[in-house]
Amino acid sequence: MTNTTSVSDKAGQASSIDVEQWLHMYQQMCKIRAFEESANDLYTSAKMPGLTHLYIGEEAIAVGVCEALRQDDYITSTHRGHGHCLAKGASVDRMFAELLGKEAGYCRGKGGSMHIADQERGNLGANAIVGGSAGIATGAAMSIKMRGTDQVAVCFFGEGALGQGLIYEVMNMAQLWKYPVIYVCENNLYNEYTHHSETTAGSMTARAAAFGIHTVEVDGQDIREVYATMQGLVERARTTKEPAFMLCHTYRYRGHHVGDVNRAYYRSKEEEQHWMTHKDPLKILSEWLIEQKLAEPQMFEQIEKDTRHEVDTAVQFALNAPYPDVEEVDQHVFA
Secondary structure, eight states, X not given: OEEEOOXXXXXXXXXXXXXXXXXXXXXXXXXXXXXXXXXXXXXXXXXXOSOOOOOTTOHXXXXXXXXXXOTTSEEEOOXXXXXXXXXXXXXXXXXXXXXXXXXXXXXXXXXXXXXXXXXXXXXXXOXXXXXXXXXXXXXXXXXXXXXXXXXXXXXXXXXXXXXXXXXXXHHHHHHHHTOOEEEEEEEOSEETTEEGGGXXXXXXXXXXXXXXXXXXXXXXXXXXXXXXXXXXXXXXXXXXXXXXXXXXXXXXXXXXXXXXXXXXXXXXXXXXXXXXXXXXXXXXXXXXXXXXXXXXXXHHHHHHHHHHHHHHHHHHHHHHSOOOOGGGGGTTOOO
């Protein structure tokens, strides 16, 4: 079954408690964006080794999903995973330290941008292999069932991962054996430099529905819709122990990676500007709250100022942090 969820008819119904939660979500999205902008600056100024894949433009998905989870719920992430890590509660200090290869990082500087894990908060790790975390998330859901807890596992992946066979193997297992895992597909339109219409036949949701998995499709730019839908899916997973598939339509403002700056050969400036102007997740939430007279513009300005200070302080922490001792080079390396 495929549903399209909308919260537009709920405008104006938020209570004062809801407002605080919306403002918290705005702050989380703002933090992710500021983090990614600083990560890009570190790369372009040659202070960060290796490439990174920015999440700017997709913030509503990570925050909307993770706000519906408990700390003991699990997530697995992707090569574009900073947003997921931060939304699940990761420290910006340790995140930047990891990006810079410093000892204070989550993996003591050995994982880098695409391999950050924070198991204390249920983040089982990002994965540079496209679709590679699907088996990990499904395995976590299997462990939940075996242990008899009411936790939930979430697997983030992009639409490009729908070309990986592992996704279908684990969805079949999850539906057959009833595992509480939610597959969150972030469709940002492009498999690296190729539009998904050139690589993906048929309906994306139909691929999960073919296994009998409950599927939903949402506007990934509207955190109200993502959060409301995810709340229902999480409650369903806790009670039925069955999987679900949520397709989120979104857009990455930057290139596939930080080095992908000249994108005219695969998408237009006009397309990018349209998404940034009319479908920005931060603007959608802030303008709605202002329109409903639930917040004032200066509240968002203060959040942005405070968040920028937090991120700038974290960057300085990471730049000044020590590297691991050279004797550690073969520690925590298993393959």
